Each structure stands twice: as structure tokens, then as C-alpha cells.
Amino acid sequence: MKLHVVDPSAYTPPYDHALCAALARAGIDVELFTSRFPYGDPPAADGYARTELFYRSARGAPASTTRRAIKLAEHIPGMLRYRAAAAAADLVHFQWLALSSIDRHLLPRGRPLVFTSHDVLPRQRSLHSRAEQQRCYRHFDAVIVHSEHGRMRLIRALDLPPALIHTIPHGAFAHLAALAPQPLPADLPPTTAPVVLCFGLLRPYKGVDVLLDAWRGIADAELWIVGRPRFDIASLRAVAPANVRWLPRFVSDGELAACFRRADIVVLPYREIDQSGVLATALAFGSPLVLSDVGGFGEVAQAGAARLVPPADPDSLRRVLLELLGDRAERGRLSAAARALAAGEWSWDRVAARTKAVYDSLLS
Secondary structure, three states: OEEEEOOOOOOOOOOOOOOHHHHHOOOEEEEEEOOOOOOOOOOOOOOOEEEEEOOOOOOOOOHHHHHHHHHHHHHHHHHHHHHHHHHHOOOOEEOOOOOOOHOOOOOOOOOOOOEOOOOOOOOOHHHHHHHHHHHOOOOOEEEEEEHHHHHHHHHHHHHHHHEEEEEEEOOOOOOHOOOOOOOOOOOOOOOOOOOEEEEEEEHHHHHHHHHHHHHHOOOOEEEEEEEOEEOHHHHHHHHHHEEEEEEEEOHHHHHHHHHHHHHOOOOOOOOOOOOOOHHHHHHHHOOOEEEEEOOOHHHHHHHHOOHHHHHHOOOHHHHHHHHHOOOOOHHHHHHHHHHHHHOOOOOOOHHHHHHHHHHHHHHH
């Protein structure tokens, strides 16, 4: 089987890499079509080919107006260029569509198409956006989601046929946990206090404000908020307690690994989500997890790998954080369950086997 995996904007290089490498280990001839990752070098291709076909002229600061304008101008030519290249594939698996209302008209033809719905439904909800998403999904022969919660949302909200949608876990990023140790970023001075880590792109729906409210009154520990902001966080920083450390930038894989190895607890206080790459990272490191009870997070808690709190409830979040900070044995239990999940249902070889089964069903 000749497979193309397509992520035009390089939205999720760690996921693309882990999936392609696992599918290659499963005996599939895999080629990843993507673009240059603007924040650094992506993981080296391992058993698969990698082609940077999209946005070849886009240079400059990742969030600059110039770069966005160049990408917009290059988008349709890049999709058409890929449609021609897709003639060499038996099956095409898209990870993201940057402009779904346009891209659905530019998809390859004459071969099975699979789409992974990383964001199950648009956060800016409207009748138009849902209708557009429904039209887009119906161009694919299979849609993969990362939780049973996400599968049911698509069936109920978009009236999609259940047979179209397949639940396959995200996969725990073992390649990050296997990196050689390196020092913490200089922005995070060493401490002997317990560390609670909130990691990832900072967006309003991720509940950093709720976490800061919960952190008031928690002493003898540090809260590390690490990740590139996608909104103005000045007001949050102004009211943050003194034992909050900020690292508001993109961090390398080595820095990421150092942060997760140092953390005693990882917290994801999201208001909404289906599933999370940060959670997948924490599982690989065996991090004790505190999660909002949203989306597919409850499915991880059911496996014993996380504690749940109601979303947007700082009092409940504070209570659980204090409980875990004072209970090393419970943190150890959560850590063991996280490692077991990462080595089991969330292992990439298991993910690849289930994904290959979807491919085989479309090709048979």
C-alpha cells in the first residue's frame, strides 16, 4: 500500500511524525506531504518519506502579516500541486484542511480519502460553519476521531452516518519521552518545591484564568505556565500569584521533555476540548494528570490515569491540586496508570494497527 499523509500547514508535526513512523513499522509505504515548520526542525523522518510541498515561498516570522499573505496566495496552487501528486497514492489521509470551504473542492479524486478530525466541531459555532463542516466531511470515505465523545458529537451535531466515523486514540508521544535529558530552560529557575505544569499553546478556551483563580491560596509549590500565547495574557500575568512562573514562547522538544520530567502534576483546566496532544505528551512521561471533565478527557480518567474536576470551577480544581500535592502515593498511582495507557491503547503501534484496519476496509 502506498499511503500519503497530508498536513499542509504543518499544524501537528509530532503527531504526523509518530503516526507515519508507526504506519511504516506496520509495513506501509508512507510519504508525508507538509510544509516547513516555522518554529524549528521537525522530528527526523523514521521509515517514511517527507516532502515539503506546500507554502514553499512563505518565510519570515510565523505570525507575521507577510507570511500569512504569502501562504494564502500559495494555498490553492499548493493544493492543486498535491492533487496531481496524489495520483501515486493508493490512499490519502489528510490531517488538517486549512480552508475547508475551498479545500473540499480541491481534494484528490479516484482513491479513498481519510480525514482525522483533530478539532471535532468549530469553536465559533454557527449554522453556516456546521453546514460547511458537514459538506466537507461527506467528501471523505472515513473520518477518524480521538474519543468516543467526539464520535457521538459528529453523529448527533452533523447527522453523519455512524459507519463513516472511527474512534482511534490520539497516541502517546513516546519519542519525546525517549529524548536524552537536557537542562530546564533558563527562564525556569531550579526549585526544590513541587511543580504543577500547565503546558501548550495558550488560548482562552484552555482555562488559564480558571487555573490562576484556583492557584490562589496554594503555597509551597510552583505553577509553571509554558507555551506560546495566542491572545493577550498581560492581564493574567498582572494578577498571577508570586509562585507562578511563565515561559510564554514556543519551546523545543528537549525543553518540553525537561519540563515534563520536572513536573509533579500536569493540569489541563480546559473549558472545552475533544482530545489533546498535551495530554498525549503527559501520558508518555507518566505525569499525574488533573483534567477538566470535558470532551474525551473522561475516557482517560476512566482508565485511572487522571483526576477530573468540573470545568470553570476553581474551587474544585484547588481542592484536587492540594490533595495531590500532599499525596505522593496517589500521584504514583496516577503515574503508573498513565504509563500503562501509553504502552497500551495509546501506543502508536496499537494506533497504527487500528488505522491500518480502516485503510484495509476502504481498499478491499
